[in-house]
Each structure stands twice: as structure tokens, then as C-alpha cells.
Amino acid sequence: MVMRKEILDWCAQQLAVAQFRDFSPNGLQVEGRDEVNSIVCAVTASQAAIDFAVAQQADMLLVHHGMFWKNEAAAITGWKKRRIQTLLANDINLVGYHLPLDAHQQWGNNVQLALRLGWQVDGCGGEQNLVQYGSLAQPLTAAELAWQLELSLGRVPVLLCADQQQPVRRIAWCTGGGQGFFQYAIEAGVDAFITGEVSEPQYHLARECGVVFIAAGHHATERYGIQALACVLAEEFGIRQQFFDESNPA
Structure with missing residues (x-):
């Protein structure tokens, strides 16, 4: 059994999160269940990635682009509400690492x-x-x-x-x-x-x-850093991981 906190603490140390000035929070963004046995990783916390994590019965969605950014509206409405609602309804943790993962x-x-x-x-x-x-x-x-x-x-x-x-x-x-x-x-x-x-x-x-x-x-x-991190987490903690990709031309 692996607890979410173990994974978050390990990532914070290994990625030197505290050293970066970033545009979004690094680490836990939406809290789900405490125990983590399966991770889905993706570039972005899109609705499609969240839906895939639900279908795979994942405990954590690990992404490079999370959902909360400086200078964006704080209200949780529309697409943001739908994404968060899906995560909470299925007790899935959303965890993101931006600049620490780039560097x-x-x-x-x-x-x-x-x-x-x-x-x-x-x-x-x-x-x-x-x-x-x-x-x-x-x-x-x-x-x-x-x-x-x-x-x-x-x-x-x-x-x-x-x-x-x-x-x-x-x-x-x-x-x-x-x-x-x-x-x-x-x-x-x-x-x-x-x-x-x-x-x-x-x-x-x-x-x-x-x-x-x-x-x-x-x-x-930016498809490859998040996959490398997920593979390391799978080996370090003995958990399952898989990558969700999208045909994003941007």
C-alpha cells in the first residue's frame, strides 16, 4: 500500500519544487483518495485525460499542465467545474509538476x-x-x-x-x-x-x-517528461502507470 503523501513528498524532493518560481501550484491540486495503486499520466489535465483516468480506475492523474494558473479567473465554473467535478466524484488525485519537470x-x-x-x-x-x-x-x-x-x-x-x-x-x-x-x-x-x-x-x-x-x-x-516521471514512480513505489496522449496540434 502506497500513500499519496509518500509520492508527493518524494516528488517534491526529487524535483526540487521549492526552488522554482512558477505560474501554477506544483504537487497536489485536487485531493482524492489517500491510497495510490494506479497512476495515469498526461501532458494536460484535460477533460479527456480525466475521463481516461476514470475509465482506468486510476487513483492519481499526474500531469505537466495542471488546472490553476496565475492571472486566470478564480471562479470554478464551466469547463473547470466539469473537470473538478469529475475528479471529486471519482476520488481521483490531480497532481501537476510544471517548471520543475521542464528543468x-x-x-x-x-x-x-x-x-x-x-x-x-x-x-x-x-x-x-x-x-x-x-x-x-x-x-x-x-x-x-x-x-x-x-x-x-x-x-x-x-x-x-x-x-x-x-x-x-x-x-x-x-x-x-x-x-x-x-x-x-x-x-x-x-x-x-x-x-x-x-x-x-x-x-x-x-x-x-x-x-x-x-x-x-x-x-x-512535452510528452516525454511526464512519462519518464511516471515510470520512475511506478518502479520506486511498485504501482501501475500508463500514459494518455491526445492529438493536440498546438
């Missing part, structure tokens, strides 16, 4: 993406060490790097550059909504920066600074 150097989204793509990890930097940097196993053109990402992640990325044939060896990356770190990557002297989302300014910076920018999907780039 973790073993199970984090950044490191796990690098493992999937075969990138060498050399270090991290930027605000709260949320930007990873390293190099490709062998030089690629910008177009080839975008194609590698498309094949691996199953999403067509947005490629911004002055020349699709320009060579890429040194890279930096930040999964999810890391487009704001592009300037940091440029100043770090890399050939390309990979993240999940794109905003209007990145088009101009890529062309004017000669650094490739690739947006490979917020959801697509």
Missing part, C-alpha cells in the same frame, strides 16, 4: 526530448535554467533538422530561417512555450533554437540574426 536533468522535458532526438546535452542556462544547450550528433541543415523533428514527434514544425540549407551543429532548446528565450539562445551563439510555440517576433529575429528557429509543438515537445 529536471534526468526526467525533465528538455532532457527527455534530447534523448529521443539523439542530441548531446552540454548544459543549461537562462531563467531558472529552463534552456538546455548542446549539439547534434552530426551537422544537419536547417531543413534536415526540421524533418528529423517531424519524423520523431509526428508533427510538422514551423521552420524560420534565412536559408533552409544553412548548417546546424550547436543548438539550444526549451520545450513548450519557450519562444521568449530565443534572444538568450542567439546571444549564446548557437546555430538553432528549438521550442514548442512561435510568436510573431521570432520570424524577424531568425532572419536578421542568422539563427534557425523551430517551433515543433507545445504538446508534442
